[in-house]
Amino acid sequence: MKARVTVTLKSGVLDPQGKAIEGALRSLGVDGVASVRQGKVFDIELDGSDRAKAEALLKQAADKLLANTVIENYHVEVLG
Amino acid sequence: MKARVTVTLKSGVLDPQGKAIEGALRSLGVDGVASVRQGKVFDIELDGSDRAKAEALLKQAADKLLANTVIENYHVEVLG
Amino acid sequence: MKSAVLVFPGINRERDMARTLRLVSGQQPAMVWHTEHELPAGTDLVVVPGGFSYGDYLRCGAIAARSPIMDAVRQFAAKGGLVLGVCNGFQILCESGLLPGVLMRNENLRFICRDVFLKVERSDTPFTRGYNAGQVVRVPVAHGEGNYIADGETIARLEGEGRVIFRYSGPDGMIDPNWNHNGAINAIAGIVNDGGNVLGMMPHPENHVEAEIGSTDGRGLFAGLAEVLKRAA
Amino acid sequence: MLANDVKITPELVAEHGLKPDEYQRILDLIGREPTLTELGIFSAMWNEHCSYKSSKVHLRGLPTKAPWVIQGPGENAGVIDIGDGLACVFKMESHNHPSYIEPYQGAATGVGGILRDVFTMGARPIACLNALSFGAPEHPKTRHLVSGVVAGIGGYGNSFGVPTVAGSVRFHKRYDGNILVNAMAVGLAEKDKIFYAAASGVGMPIVYLGSKTGRDGIHGASMASAEFDDNSEEKRPTVQVGDPFSEKLLLEACLEIMAKDCVIAIQDMGAAGLTSSATEMGAKGNLGVTLDLDKVPCREEGMTAYEMMLSESQERMLMVLKPDKEKEAEAIFRKWGLDFAVVGETTPTMRFIVKHHGQVMADLPIKELGDSAPEYKRPFVSLEKPAAIDAGAIEPPGSIADALERLVATPDLCSKRWVWEQYDHIIGGNTVQRPGGDAAVVRVLDGPKGLALTTDVTPRYCEANPFEGGKQAVAECWRNLTAVGATPLAITDNLNFGNPERPEIMGQFVGCVRGIAEACKALDFPVVSGNVSLYNETNGKAILPTPSIGGVGVIADFKKSASLAFKKEGEAILVVGE
Ligand SMILES: Nc1ncnc2c1ncn2[C@@H]1O[C@H](COP(=O)(O)OP(=O)(O)O)[C@@H](O)[C@H]1O
Numbered sequence: 001m002k003a004r005v006t007v008t009l010k011s012g013v014l015d016p017q018g019k020a021i022e023g024a025l026r027s028l029g030v031d032g033v034a035s036v037r038q039g040k041v042f043d044i045e046l047d048g049s050d051r052a053k054a055e056a057l058l059k060q061a062a063d064k065l066l067a068n069t070v071i072e073n074y075h076v077e078v079l080g
Numbered sequence: 081m082k083a084r085v086t087v088t089l090k091s092g093v094l095d096p097q098g099k100a101i102e103g104a105l106r107s108l109g110v111d112g113v114a115s116v117r118q119g120k121v122f123d124i125e126l127d128g129s130d131r132a133k134a135e136a137l138l139k140q141a142a143d144k145l146l147a148n149t150v151i152e153n154y155h156v157e158v159l160g
Numbered sequence: 161m162k163s164a165v166l167v168f169p170g171i172n173r174e175r176d177m178a179r180t181l182r183l184v185s186g187q188q189p190a191m192v193w194h195t196e197h198e199l200p201a202g203t204d205l206v207v208v209p210g211g212f213s214y215g216d217y218l219r220c221g222a223i224a225a226r227s228p229i230m231d232a233v234r235q236f237a238a239k240g241g242l243v244l245g246v247c248n249g250f251q252i253l254c255e256s257g258l259l260p261g262v263l264m265r266n267e268n269l270r271f272i273c274r275d276v277f278l279k280v281e282r283s284d285t286p287f288t289r290g291y292n293a294g295q296v297v298r299v300p301v302a303h304g305e306g307n308y309i310a311d312g313e314t315i316a317r318l319e320g321e322g323r324v325i326f327r328y329s330g331p332d333g334m335i336d337p338n339w340n341h342n343g344a345i346n347a348i349a350g351i352v353n354d355g356g357n358v359l360g361m362m363p364h365p366e367n368h369v370e371a372e373i374g375s376t377d378g379r380g381l382f383a384g385l386a387e388v389l390k391r392a393a
Numbered sequence: 394m395l396a397n398d399v400k401i402t403p404e405l406v407a408e409h410g411l412k413p414d415e416y417q418r419i420l421d422l423i424g425r426e427p428t429l430t431e432l433g434i435f436s437a438m439w440n441e442h443c444s445y446k447s448s449k450v451h452l453r454g455l456p457t458k459a460p461w462v463i464q465g466p467g468e469n470a471g472v473i474d475i476g477d478g479l480a481c482v483f484k485m486e487s488h489n490h491p492s493y494i495e496p497y498q499g500a501a502t503g504v505g506g507i508l509r510d511v512f513t514m515g516a517r518p519i520a521c522l523n524a525l526s527f528g529a530p531e532h533p534k535t536r537h538l539v540s541g542v543v544a545g546i547g548g549y550g551n552s553f554g555v556p557t558v559a560g561s562v563r564f565h566k567r568y569d570g571n572i573l574v575n576a577m578a579v580g581l582a583e584k585d586k587i588f589y590a591a592a593s594g595v596g597m598p599i600v601y602l603g604s605k606t607g608r609d610g611i612h613g614a615s616m617a618s619a620e621f622d623d624n625s626e627e628k629r630p631t632v633q634v635g636d637p638f639s640e641k642l643l644l645e646a647c648l649e650i651m652a653k654d655c656v657i658a659i660q661d662m663g664a665a666g667l668t669s670s671a672t673e674m675g676a677k678g679n680l681g682v683t684l685d686l687d688k689v690p691c692r693e694e695g696m697t698a699y700e701m702m703l704s705e706s707q708e709r710m711l712m713v714l715k716p717d718k719e720k721e722a723e724a725i726f727r728k729w730g731l732d733f734a735v736v737g738e739t740t741p742t743m744r745f746i747v748k749h750h751g752q753v754m755a756d757l758p759i760k761e762l763g764d765s766a767p768e769y770k771r772p773f774v775s776l777e778k779p780a781a782i783d784a785g786a787i788e789p790p791g792s793i794a795d796a797l798e799r800l801v802a803t804p805d806l807c808s809k810r811w812v813w814e815q816y817d818h819i820i821g822g823n824t825v826q827r828p829g830g831d832a833a834v835v836r837v838l839d840g841p842k843g844l845a846l847t848t849d850v851t852p853r854y855c856e857a858n859p860f861e862g863g864k865q866a867v868a869e870c871w872r873n874l875t876a877v878g879a880t881p882l883a884i885t886d887n888l889n890f891g892n893p894e895r896p897e898i899m900g901q902f903v904g905c906v907r908g909i910a911e912a913c914k915a916l917d918f919p920v921v922s923g924n925v926s927l928y929n930e931t932n933g934k935a936i937l938p939t940p941s942i943g944g945v946g947v948i949a950d951f952k953k954s955a956s957l958a959f960k961k962e963g964e965a966i967l968v969v970g971e
Contacts, residue, residue, distance in 0.1 A: 006121060014309055016265045016343065021122070021145065030141045032134075034125040041086055041121050042101070045114040054112075061110045065101070065226060068219055068255065071262055071309075092608050092693060094706070096636035097217035103730060104214065104223040118218075150495045151632050169730060170638045172554025176822040179839075212552040215638025271547050273817045302551070302817040367819050372952050373836065374819065 001046040001054055002079045007067045008039035042066055054078050081126040081134055082159045087147045088119035122146055134158050161389045163189040163205040166233070168224040171211035171248065173364070180366040181207070184382035194227040204389050205242045206233055208249030210302075210364060220263060220305045221251030230256050242286055242385065243358040247303055250350070250360030259353055259360045260318070261310030263303075267343025271304040275374070276341060278349055278363060279329040281322070285352060286388040287359045288325060290380030296333045297377035299363045301341065306362040308344040308351075318351055326350035326361055395753050399429040409436035415767055422761055430698045430747060430754040434762070437665035437703055438672065441927050444766035447893040448925045451906045455920045456913050461882060462921055463584060469510040469661055470580075471921025472587055473883045475947050479837065480584040481844060482516035484922035485524075485577035485887040485943040489929060491610075492574040494632060496541025500574050501549040501635035502707050507578040508553060509661040512644050513710065515588040515651050516580025519821060520835050521550050523560040523576045524848040524887065524941040528569030530804045535564070538572055545635075546576065547815040552637035553644070556824050557816035558833035561848055561941075564804045570931030575887040575924075577943040579846060581837065588651060590660040590670075592678035592713045592739050597657060599671070599682065599737040600719075602726060603643050603709040606667075607692035609633040610705030639708040639731070646729040647710065653725070655718035662709040668702045670711040671737070672745050675759045681740035682759060686749040690732040698747060698754035713739065773899035779857055825951045831876040832946070834954045843951030845879030847944050852937035859901045863908020863940055870944035871916055878955045879946030884913065886923040886942050891935025893927045901938040902927075909940060918944075 009015050018036040025033050044061075046054050058076040067074040089095050098116040105113050124141075126134050138156040147154040163181050167174050174191065181189045189207070190200045199206065213224035224230070230252075237243050237258055245253040253259045266272055275298050280291040291297065310318070318324055326349040328340045340347040342362070350361030365378030399405070406416045409432055419427055419435050427435065441447060457465035463480055464472035470484035488503025504521060511518050523546055528535045550557045555578070592599075610633045650656060658678065660670040667684070675682035686701050696704075714722050719735070726733040740746075745762060747755040790796035800806055813828035825843055826834035832847035849869040855862030867884065874881040886909060891898040913920055929936045948954050 008121065008123060012311070014264065016267050016307060017269065018122075020269050024145055025141055028144050030137060030144065032127045032137055033141065034127055036125075037123045039121040039123065041088065041119040042098075043088065043117045043119065045116075047112045047114050057110065057112055061105055061113065064108050064110065065104055065218070065222065068222065068262060093632070094604075094607055094609060094634040094636065094692065096215060096634065096638060099636075100214050100217040100223060100638065104218070104226065108226055148495070148497075151498070151634065170552070170641055172552075172641065173820060176820065179822060211554060212638065212641075215552060215636070215641075217638065270544070271551055271815050271817070273551075273819065274814050300819050302819060304551075364819070367822050370822075373822060373825060 001049055003044045003046055003054060003058055004077045004079060005042040005044060005058055005062050005066055006039060006075045007072050009037055010071055010073055013071045051078050051080070081129055083124045083126055083134060083138055084157045084159060085122040085124060085138055085142050085146050086119060086155045087142070087152050089117055090151055090153055093151045131158050131160070161185040161187055161205060161386045162202045163207055164192045164199050164203045165189045165207045165209055166192050166194065166229055168194045168213035168227065170213045170215050171209055173210035173247065173366070177207055177209040177246070177366045180369050180382055183369055184379060185386040192229060194224065194229050196229050197232060199232050199236055203236070205244065205385060206236060208243070208245040208252050210247030210249060213248055213252065219255065221248055221255040224252045225255035234258065237358050240355060240357050244287065245360040246364060246366065247362055250362055251305065253358060253360045258358050259351060260314045261308055263305050263362070264307040264309055265305050266303070266307050272341050273300065273302040274341070275300050276363060277329050277331050277339060278326045279333045279335070281325055281327060285325060285356055286385060287381055288384060289388055290384030294333060296329060296331060297380070298375055299365050299368045299378045300374065301363045303362055306342040306344065308348045310345070315345060319346065321354065323352050323354070324348050325352055325359060326363070395428060395756060401426050401432055405432065409433065410440055411436055415439060418765070418767060422765055423757060428754060430702055431757060433699045433703050434668050434755055434757065437668045438762050439766045443665050443669055445925055446767050447769050447771050447927060448888070448902065449768050450770055451903055454906060454910045456910060457919050457921065459883070459917060459919045462919055463587065465919070465921050466923060468589060469513045471883065471885060472514065473921060473945065474584055475837070475842065475844070475882070477842065478584055480582050480587060481579060481945055482511050482514050482582055483577065483579040483885055483943070483945055484510050485575055485885040485941060486510065486924040487887050487889060487926040488574045488576065489572060489889065489926055491633065492542055493538070493572050496538045497545040497548065498632050498634050500542040500545030502633045503574050503576045504546055504549040505635045505637065505640050505707050506663055507576045508555065508640065509710070510663070511578045511580035512647055513588065513659050513661040514582065515586050516582035517648060518555045518578050518580045519823065520579045520833065520846055521555050521557040521576065522846055522848050522943060523557065523574070524850070525560065525562045526568045526573035526936070526939055527564050528572065529566040530564050532566065532569045542572070542574055543812050543815050549635050549637045551817040553641050554820055556818045556820045557813070558818050558824055558835060559828055559846055559848065562809050562812055565852070565937060567934070567937045571929045571936050573889050573929070573936065573939055575889070575941045577848060577885060579844065579945065586651070588656055588659050590658055590674050590677050592658045592674040592680050594657065595680065595739055595741045597713045597739045598716060598719060598735045599684070599739065600712045600714050601689060601709070601732070601734045601736040602712060603731055604636060604639045604706060605690040605692035605732055606696065606701055606704045606706045606709070608696065608700055608704060609707070611700055611703050633705050633707055636708050642729040642731055643708055643710065646726050646731055649725050650722045653718070653721060655714055655722040656712055657715055658713040660711050662711060664705060666702070666704050666706070667711070672759055672762050674711060674713060675739065675745060676763050681742035681744045681746070682737055683740055683746040684737035684748065686747060688734050688736045690734055698749040702747065771893050771899045772896045773903050774896040775900045775904060776897055825954055826877060826956055830957045831873040832879065834877055834948065834951060836951045841950040841952065843948040843954060845874045845877050845946040845948060845954070847873040848941055849873060850939055850941045852939045855901065855905050855938040855940060859904025859938060860908040862938065863905035864912040866940055866942045867909050867912035867916065867918065870942040871918060874944050874946035876955065878953055879948045881916065881918055881944055881946040883919050883921045884942050884944045886920055886940055888923065888925045889929055889936060889939040889941065890927055891930040898935055905938055905940045
């Protein structure tokens, strides 16, 4: 089974990379970008075929490791 | 308008990060993960409301800066 | 002083740290592998050294923070044991919950290696006995992600409780954005936990303990610790 | 039974960079048509990079011996005796083309490769240097290339944990389409504990160590040969991605098993991967080698023998272990989380045999693979020397102060702090003189000995007069070492030139090499390792001839090294020399 975990910064948390990208886009002449926030995706290949079990597993992975829940939110999606 | 650009490594390209995460999940006792590949997301706030224009803009941003097209693929999604 | 230096895969300043501990205290530290479940008996100082544990993949310090030895360190700290985390060690302590906040990418997104000036805010902690409050020391930094942040409440508490121990400053002790090379909030370079027994800092005092190699400004930290531990013993 | 899968056509031969007469040489050597895997093996072994076919005859003119030279060119790195039972192991190597394609990863893997060369010999790396040449600052690609290359060098070295202590950066429009990234690594070992590539003993296990093999960096030729299907995206030749974390583990694991005396021979899997490392270990030890590719740890599914033999995946090594130490060595590698697999053995046959899925994919004479590579005496001409400029005919500057200000503001002469601050130059706690001076000085262990390190060359001198330019580069290196108080001991070189098939380029090469040789002989300053990078040109326009010289010197007491800064007001300033 394939799944994707997306980890994004909580709103309010400063994002120096996003800020820098905003600036870089502007200086590259890409206009119309109001703001950028950078996050991560994890494309995960799972053993087994039980969706519910997979989701539970991914939540566990995200809580334990993939996200730092002090500053990040995560979203789990089993693609099947 | 909100949009998301997802940047992932082309298949076949070594992903040291994904590899390290796989190992870490295993030693944390999260079982059933066969493989992990790490990518990036950019959550972008855009001026204006023309979807087609927004998509073109994001493609340009991805080509110029957000993705390294030698080793990465990207996917643009305007969320409205 | 019976110190223990933790060794995680990818850590690379453990040898610098061990040499400094030996130079200053005259005693060889124990090198403790990350899969251990216990610290050596009688350990009175745990040092989490700098480097790139697990390549700093995922987030700096994230994977190391979850290794078996860190449970032992948490127990050690809970009993008041002294823990020092430098650079990656600071990041690991934050990721493991022993210290609040996180270290983000440097403001200019670049790795920066240079000497910086640190203002020592307090001298009444076990880590700063060797310095005077307000003293300015010159020590090097070498990091890409040293930009300390935490939520407003946490920062207010840290400041209110006097837990900011080191700040990036000018040579005269002035706090000025121009001297804050990584953009850390309130120019924070090092903090302690609420018990005052766990210190995390980005700069490398262990690389400035000899006059011919940089300076001796980093020595005070280790000499102070050795003194405190000798008195306690 | 030899698996003859693909008809070898002249087009396929050409795609593998082999000339018709070179292919004929292969036919004569093996007496039959090669398999595709064999053709790949020959192309890897006989390309310029591996075989030095255009440069070899000239490199023989370089002085490589001195009483303090322990190992000259020909091994992974050069080795010199620095006294007190210690040896200094060092080499410089280019990663020019990959860095132009993907600056971050290209430069990073360049650093990774040269570090492996050094620790393969049993040395712990103690310093890195680099010599970088970029196009004109105003060229649209330059900014991107500079920031990627500098970040890549830092990204690898900082994480691996070796200080990058010196280097050089230049800008010139002749590098617009062809930048140069030369990386040098310096390591320290006990002088009687150096490890070499030559295998010994028949029936010894050949062990694969490090990261898994993927389709990294497989030549464009493989695209033409691999059939296209739904997975063709998977088969795209890809850029090599560096993994400094794995390399750091590989370093620690290698040094640990070397200390436990498990190793007979060891070879880094460099540019031509499994092919060159396996053949070199066998050929140098006068032994045959049989590889079983089914045992090779692979990152991707369905890799063919051809792909495995040509893969340039990084962070890998090949070793011959003492059979009774195999278990011990394996335990050490597992502890560091690295792959470990017995993939073959040494044989008495002098054949290089590659098996995959029960079939023989290659069966070649191992000595001849390296020894019978073509060697060219390419024609060369010396270009007309440019006429001397009459200094009197040049308008004097209005104000010396203005002229000085303009000079120090030029990209070549301005401070390079913005570069070296991105490199960790203090890790190790031994950096006595940091970047910014004439040469870096690094303390040896706990002292008092120190090593002085520098890289130098002035390409415009080499262009104007290759012989004098070659001499000058060595002399400059020598001066930088003596200026910090060191006794110069030996050099490594990285010879970057254009297309050697053009006589005027070959003329530059020959001239520079002769100049280097002359200066090295005069100074008793031998060349102990080096690297040649040819075909650095775009659209028929070559780079400036750029023979980078990396020098090593020794200081008895690091505390006595001299630095560049004025120390006090009112002191006399002396000019020494002509
Ligand atoms: N790429 C680099 N990496 C590390 N150090 C560098 C690099 N480029 C320049 N430096 C350092 O900056 C200083 C000045 O460089 P350069 O202009 O080449 O020196 P010079 O020509 O005076 O020998 C030297 O100390 C050199 O080591």
